[in-house]
Amino acid sequence: xxxxxVMLVLAAATALISSPLWRRTAxxxxxxxxxxxxxxAKAAKLSEIRDAELDFRVGKLSEDDxxxxxxxxxxxxxxxxxxxxAERDDRGSGSR
Amino acid sequence: xxTLGRASLVLALAxxxxxxxSSLYGARSGRAEWVAVGRRSMYALFGVLTVTMVVLxxxxxxxxxxxxxxxxxxxxxxxxxxxxxxxxxxxxxxxLLWVWLLSGWASLAVFATRKRLRDIAPYATSVxxxxxxxxxxxxxxxAHPIQLLDPAAVEGNGLPPLLRHPSMMIHPPMLYSGYTLFxxxxxxxxxxLITRRLDASWIRSTRRFxxxxxxxxxxxxxxxxxxxxSELGWGGYWAWDPVENASLLPWLTGTAFLHSLxxxxxxxxxxxxxxxxxxxxxxxxxxxxxxxxxxxxxxxHAFGASTLGVPFLVLLGxxxxxxxxxxxxxxxxLRSEARLDSVFSREAAFLLNNLALxxxxxxxxxxxxxxLISEIVTGRQASVGAPWFDRYTVPLAxxxxFLSxxxxxxxxRRATLGNLRRNFVVPTAAAGAALLAxxxxxxxxxxxxxxxxxxxxxxxxxVGQEFWRGTRARRAATGESLPxxxxxxxxxNRRRYGGYLVHVGMALLFLGVAASSAFQHVRxxxxxxxxxxxxxxxxxxxxxxxxxxxxxKLSLGALLRVSKDGHEVATLRPSRGYYPSPDARQFxxxxxxxxxxxxxxxxxxxxxxxxxxxxxxxNIDSFGRMVDGIDRRFPLADAxxxxxxxxxxxxxxxLDPPPAGFRMIVSxxxxxxxxxxxxxxxxxxxxxxxxxxxARAWVVAAxxxxxxxxxxxA
Numbered sequence: 001x002x003x004x005x006v007m008l009v010l011a012a013a014t015a016l017i018s019s020p021l022w023r024r025t026a027x028x029x030x031x032x033x034x035x036x037x038x039x040x041a042k043a044a045k046l047s048e049i050r051d052a053e054l055d056f057r058v059g060k061l062s063e064d065d066x067x068x069x070x071x072x073x074x075x076x077x078x079x080x081x082x083x084x085x086a087e088r089d090d091r092g093s094g095s096r
Numbered sequence: 097x098x099t100l101g102r103a104s105l106v107l108a109l110a111x112x113x114x115x116x117x118s119s120l121y122g123a124r125s126g127r128a129e130w131v132a133v134g135r136r137s138m139y140a141l142f143g144v145l146t147v148t149m150v151v152l153x154x155x156x157x158x159x160x161x162x163x164x165x166x167x168x169x170x171x172x173x174x175x176x177x178x179x180x181x182x183x184x185x186x187x188x189x190x191x192l193l194w195v196w197l198l199s200g201w202a203s204l205a206v207f208a209t210r211k212r213l214r215d216i217a218p219y220a221t222s223v224x225x226x227x228x229x230x231x232x233x234x235x236x237x238x239a240h241p242i243q244l245l246d247p248a249a250v251e252g253n254g255l256p257p258l259l260r261h262p263s264m265m266i267h268p269p270m271l272y273s274g275y276t277l278f279x280x281x282x283x284x285x286x287x288x289l290i291t292r293r294l295d296a297s298w299i300r301s302t303r304r305f306x307x308x309x310x311x312x313x314x315x316x317x318x319x320x321x322x323x324x325x326s327e328l329g330w331g332g333y334w335a336w337d338p339v340e341n342a343s344l345l346p347w348l349t350g351t352a353f354l355h356s357l358x359x360x361x362x363x364x365x366x367x368x369x370x371x372x373x374x375x376x377x378x379x380x381x382x383x384x385x386x387x388x389x390x391x392x393x394x395x396x397h398a399f400g401a402s403t404l405g406v407p408f409l410v411l412l413g414x415x416x417x418x419x420x421x422x423x424x425x426x427x428x429x430l431r432s433e434a435r436l437d438s439v440f441s442r443e444a445a446f447l448l449n450n451l452a453l454x455x456x457x458x459x460x461x462x463x464x465x466x467x468l469i470s471e472i473v474t475g476r477q478a479s480v481g482a483p484w485f486d487r488y489t490v491p492l493a494x495x496x497x498f499l500s501x502x503x504x505x506x507x508x509r510r511a512t513l514g515n516l517r518r519n520f521v522v523p524t525a526a527a528g529a530a531l532l533a534x535x536x537x538x539x540x541x542x543x544x545x546x547x548x549x550x551x552x553x554x555x556x557x558x559v560g561q562e563f564w565r566g567t568r569a570r571r572a573a574t575g576e577s578l579p580x581x582x583x584x585x586x587x588x589n590r591r592r593y594g595g596y597l598v599h600v601g602m603a604l605l606f607l608g609v610a611a612s613s614a615f616q617h618v619r620x621x622x623x624x625x626x627x628x629x630x631x632x633x634x635x636x637x638x639x640x641x642x643x644x645x646x647x648x649k650l651s652l653g654a655l656l657r658v659s660k661d662g663h664e665v666a667t668l669r670p671s672r673g674y675y676p677s678p679d680a681r682q683f684x685x686x687x688x689x690x691x692x693x694x695x696x697x698x699x700x701x702x703x704x705x706x707x708x709x710x711x712x713x714x715n716i717d718s719f720g721r722m723v724d725g726i727d728r729r730f731p732l733a734d735a736x737x738x739x740x741x742x743x744x745x746x747x748x749x750x751l752d753p754p755p756a757g758f759r760m761i762v763s764x765x766x767x768x769x770x771x772x773x774x775x776x777x778x779x780x781x782x783x784x785x786x787x788x789x790x791a792r793a794w795v796v797a798a799x800x801x802x803x804x805x806x807x808x809x810a
Contacts, residue, residue, distance in 0.1 A: 002099045002100050003099070006099060006100055006104075009100070009103070009104060009143075009144060010103075010107060013111060013140040016140045016143070017114065017136045017140050018133065020128075020129040020130075020133050021129055021130075036212065037293065037295035037296075037297050039297075040296050040300050041295065044296060044300070044361045044362060048362050048508075051592070052508075054589065055507070057569045058565035058566045058569045059565050059569070060505065060507070060515070060562075060565065061507060062514045062515065062518070064514075065512055065514065065515060069507075069508075069509065
């Protein structure tokens with residue numbers, strides 16, 4: 001009985017581990033590490049813009065400080081968007 | 097079931113090795129199916145280790161003494177809850193718990209990152225499986241938890257009495273969860289270094305695991321402190337014990353990492369620092385595990401001398417050398433994207449906070465390893481005590497508490513004069529009020545305690561101001577009621593306000609530590625029934641002796657009445673439990689109760705203002721002749737007869753007790769340590785809790801027009 005259980009555990013583990021080799025893997029996401037990094041930076045920048053806005057709303061930043069910071073953050077975010085587009089364009093033309 | 101348990105462990109090692117090879121091959125060759133094999137190996141490792149855990153737990157539950165571990169760490173009289181948790185009171189069982197938790201948390205991490213970090217994840221998976229292989233090998237070679245005892249014992253030795261406390265049973269899984277969770281950011285950091293993908297993406301993907309590690313380890317440490325205060329007879333919650341200290345080290349560097357990662361996420365700065373911190377935290381987590389198991393330092397928490405020291409040292413050496421080599425060879429990619437704009441900025445405050453935390457870590461590590469260092473240098477082992485630790489850690493802790501108030505309110509990049517004025521008036525006023533209150537109320541001046549009170553008030557003022565301003569702004573914008581506005585504010589900005597709540601909790605915790613350390617009153621006295629003693633305005637009267645017998649032990653104690661200003665405030669029942677030594681032949685059927693382990697049951701009255709803590713040390717010497725006489729007359733007394741005879745001794749103690757020794761402590765604000773801990777835990781849970789998908793989609797959608805405007809402007 002115990003041997004049967006051992007064999008069952010062994011069979012289950014083997015099936016679980018080896019399944020990607022005998023099943024076709026889904027198509028890979030073509031995004032490069034560069035794109036992932038830029039996406040992460042973009043998400044961080046968006047969150048920074050929201051944080052600055054919240055700081056302004058709660059009175060932690062004066063209007064002048066907030067405007068200056070917000071403009072700077074948006075410029076940085078735009079740079080990131082341009083880089084992201086360029087990277088995706090490069091990959092698009094490369095794959096064509 | 098022995099065969100199934102043993103076979104599962106062998107299979108676990110094989111799976112871990114297969115997973116390491118597949119992950120590395122998949123990463124090098126770019127073949128996704130082999131990366132998937134590596135990932136699934138992690139899930140399978142968790143599965144087979146779960147089988148081993150179930151086999152062992154089932155043996156404990158049914159008191160199957162053909163398992164050597166069950167016979168040595170449980171008994172038929174052990175309560176069911178403690179039977180379930182007795183496994184990790186042993187070296188073997190706790191190693192199994194460690195690797196089981198590792199495989200579980202790591203499975204969650206590789207599952208969460210299966211569609212992200214395609215370059216880094218396979219290397220991280222192989223590192224995590226490497227840890228799994230190491231620990232399973234240790235179990236198989238040096239500390240096998242599933243061994244046959246032939247012939248099976250009739251009765252087990254039982255769980256060590258000191259461990260029969262609910263928090264002590266949850267404490268190890270929490271600590272091990274903390275340690276094992278810290279290996280996840282460690283593994284992803286190594287993966288990022290190997291692949292040279294050193295942007296913030298690996299940090300974003302593993303940030304929650306780092307926070308969860310911090311939470312679990314912190315909760316484990318807090319539970320350990322609570323156990324020490326309410327269960328151990330010495331009257332404290334922190335003894336600077338090497339194993340306690342070892343658990344604090346990765347928690348401190350982990351705290352530093354959780355702050356500095358925000359600087360990297362927002363500014364692209366401190367990359368070398370962050371990656372070094374996370375690597376150091378992972379290594380310190382392994383070192384904490386090593387200290388408990390190697391027996392190189394004496395500790396109440398250690399498993400004693402063992403053969404595990406050398407393999408752990410080899411592992412630590414490999415981790416340190418490979419980490420340092422990777423950081424050095426990747427220093428060009430680790431260059432910061434930006435510079436510190438001003439010393440008056442949140443980045444600078446976080447940097448100072450990091451320096452204080454790492455400084456604390458260094459001091460505690462030096463003090464912990466001082467016995468070893470002194471032995472190497474002088475040939476004689478010397479150790480440092482609480483005063484040494486206090487001298488260096490207290491100023492750093494005070495600085496940290498002040499910084500925990502500065503961080504939330506100072507602006508990123510550069511704080512203007514207006515920003516400083518706007519945000520620091522309330523916290524400074526709170527600190528000033530605390531200073532005045534401290535100077536007025538404290539009978540004797542205690543500068544460090546006073547500084548800590550000011551720091552805590554400053555932090556509470558700063559964070560309170562943040563909550564108030566946020567709630568007020570939300571209420572003004574939406575017209576919501578105050579509680580709803582507060583709840584929505586926190587719910588929509590979980591990371592920020594959860595973090596602030598952690599600061600509140602830590603400020604309260606340090607307030608409790610400072611007050612209870614500086615203003616604690618301790619008296620050690622010997623009393624007879626009817627006598628009283630006065631401790632810090634409390635009259636404590638020894639009313640009568642107590643004595644009881646249950647299935648496991650003989651308890652001798654005292655009934656104490658505590659009164660203040662003529663009013664009775666508490667009745668306390670401290671006692672000492674005497675557990676039998678298993679060797680009845682040497683010590684006799686009754687004598688063995690006085691030769692086995694004895695534990696204190698503390699008489700404790702807790703309160704928001706102060707705790708009254710008492711322990712008793714009954715004088716059992718006077719029973720020597722009586723016990724010898726009983727053992728001579730009834731050398732073969734069975735369990736039932738032993739109960740009767742112990743009842744006679746308990747009765748004699750109740751009627752004619754000799755003077756007993758007491759330790760009595762009145763300690764202010766101790767409860768705030770536990771309350772502060774609970775607040776910090778709640779804050780961390782809020783910060784970890786993921787936003788609902790709908791809210792995340794809304795955030796992204798809401799950001800697009802704004803960015804769109806900026807793109808148009810550009």
